[in-house]
Amino acid sequence: MTLPVARWRVSYQRPIEYEIVNAPGLFEPENPALLSCGRVENGRRFVVVDSTVFRHFGEAIQAYFDYHRIRARIVPFASGEEHKTVDSYLGILYELDSFPIHRRDEPIIAIGGGVLTDVVGFVASSYRRSVPHIKVPTTLMGYVDASVGIKTGINFNSHKNRLGSFEPPRRVLLDRAFLRTLPRRHILNGVCEIIKLAIIKDAALFNLLEIHGPASVEAHFQDDAGGDILDRAISGMLEELEPNLYEDNLERKVDFGHTFSYGLETRHEAHLLHGEAVLLDILASCMLALGRGLLSESETERIISLVHQLGIALDPTLLDPALMWENLLERIEHRNGYQRVPMPDGIGHCIFLNDITQREIEQAVERLTRYAIFNNALSAHACLEPLTSNT
Numbered sequence: 001m002t003l004p005v006a007r008w009r010v011s012y013q014r015p016i017e018y019e020i021v022n023a024p025g026l027f028e029p030e031n032p033a034l035l036s037c038g039r040v041e042n043g044r045r046f047v048v049v050d051s052t053v054f055r056h057f058g059e060a061i062q063a064y065f066d067y068h069r070i071r072a073r074i075v076p077f078a079s080g081e082e083h084k085t086v087d088s089y090l091g092i093l094y095e096l097d098s099f100p101i102h103r104r105d106e107p108i109i110a111i112g113g114g115v116l117t118d119v120v121g122f123v124a125s126s127y128r129r130s131v132p133h134i135k136v137p138t139t140l141m142g143y144v145d146a147s148v149g150i151k152t153g154i155n156f157n158s159h160k161n162r163l164g165s166f167e168p169p170r171r172v173l174l175d176r177a178f179l180r181t182l183p184r185r186h187i188l189n190g191v192c193e194i195i196k197l198a199i200i201k202d203a204a205l206f207n208l209l210e211i212h213g214p215a216s217v218e219a220h221f222q223d224d225a226g227g228d229i230l231d232r233a234i235s236g237m238l239e240e241l242e243p244n245l246y247e248d249n250l251e252r253k254v255d256f257g258h259t260f261s262y263g264l265e266t267r268h269e270a271h272l273l274h275g276e277a278v279l280l281d282i283l284a285s286c287m288l289a290l291g292r293g294l295l296s297e298s299e300t301e302r303i304i305s306l307v308h309q310l311g312i313a314l315d316p317t318l319l320d321p322a323l324m325w326e327n328l329l330e331r332i333e334h335r336n337g338y339q340r341v342p343m344p345d346g347i348g349h350c351i352f353l354n355d356i357t358q359r360e361i362e363q364a365v366e367r368l369t370r371y372a373i374f375n376n377a378l379s380a381h382a383c384l385e386p387l388t389s390n391t
């Protein structure tokens with residue numbers, strides 16, 4: 001008689017490997033990058049393109065696939081946070097389901113900003129339980145942040161990214177020429193995430209921003225120094241993401257600016273971009289760090305002055321301490337029972353706090369408002385105009 005089995009154990013490891021590649025001239029016919037990681041002969045591609053990018057490059061994209069005799073279904077997608085919805089996600093899935101592609105060697109191609117790559121990444125992760133995808137960021141936010149990691153997501157039930165997955169892309173293709181047509185406000189939106197990295201982990205990047213940032217912003221990062229800033233920001237981001245791709249460790253430096261900004265972004269969705277909300281959070285956090293003696297007066301002034309030099313205008317009166325406290329309590333759920341708030345202790349370093357009080361948040365916001373008034377650095381109501389595709 002055999003003994004009854006008490007348990008079965010399954011253990012399986014799957015390596016994750018993908019490359020982020022500088023691929024200028026992406027739609028030039030001889031450039032093979034866009035067809036990497038898949039079948040070319042008799043190949044097909046399902047391509048989702050940001051509708052603004054489609055207006056600029058739609059013909060070039062179609063010509064590229066025609067040249068290679070690839071049957072391509074090119075789907076324009078209206079971006080902006082208001083389109084990061086279940087409906088948009090389902091809309092793309094219906095399109096995809098009507099265009100047959102092989103499950104392994106005809107990767108979906110996502111060309112657009114962070115909204116598009118987050119939504120299409122989620123489509124790729126859930127369609128047939130995962131099909132490969134390639135990301136091509138066309139905004140600065142996508143270039144330095146949204147496209148380089150493995151997180152996908154859509155907003156749900158009034159919460160940002162409440163539905164989503166971890167889905168590594170097959171490849172990320174970078175062509176900073178896309179940034180030429182990006183409106184200045186969206187350039188600055190991406191710069192906010194670069195400032196985040198500089199303050200929290202990279203003093204040399206902070207110096208680069210101080211010296212070259214304003215000119216690079218003017219040049220939409222087409223200048224040499226702009227290229228250096230972008231490369232350094234991506235390297236820094238990957239240093240944080242790669243050892244912790246699935247966020248087993250919930251103390252994440254890259255969460256700086258992503259604690260108090262959540263509700264702010266949702267409350268002011270029509271007026272405030274992701275990076276702008278993140279920067280308001282960062283500035284309030286710096287005031288909190290100043291209050292604790294983690295940052296000195298001169299370091300705090302350097303940070304405010306950098307924001308000013310880069311031409312970023314934000315309205316600190318949008319910060320509502322009660323909402324920020326609510327967000328912190330929500331983040332405690334997200335971070336498994338602890339605040340785990342990254343906080344700079346000097347420019348280029350951070351620690352994690354678990355004992356922030358509601359009173360401290362109130363004081364930080366008061367201090368920031370005073371700073372804003374006395375230094376005339378952050379002009380009130382500057383970002384209250386509604387967002388349109390031309391902003």
Ligand SMILES: NC(=O)c1ccc[n+]([C@@H]2O[C@H](COP(=O)([O-])OP(=O)(O)OC[C@H]3O[C@@H](n4cnc5c(N)ncnc54)[C@H](O)[C@@H]3O)[C@@H](O)[C@H]2O)c1
Binds near residue numbers: 051053078079151
């Ligand atoms: N997955 C992640 O790890 C991660 C990280 C950071 C941010 N995000 C997400 O990214 C989103 C924000 O991304 P975003 O700021 O790129 O917004 P977005 O995708 O809405 O793009 C912003 C605007 O720029 C336009 N646009 C795109 N490329 C253009 C170009 N080359 N020229 C002219 N216009 C262009 C779009 O049509 C849109 O109107 C947020 O939803 C955020 O949650 C995700």
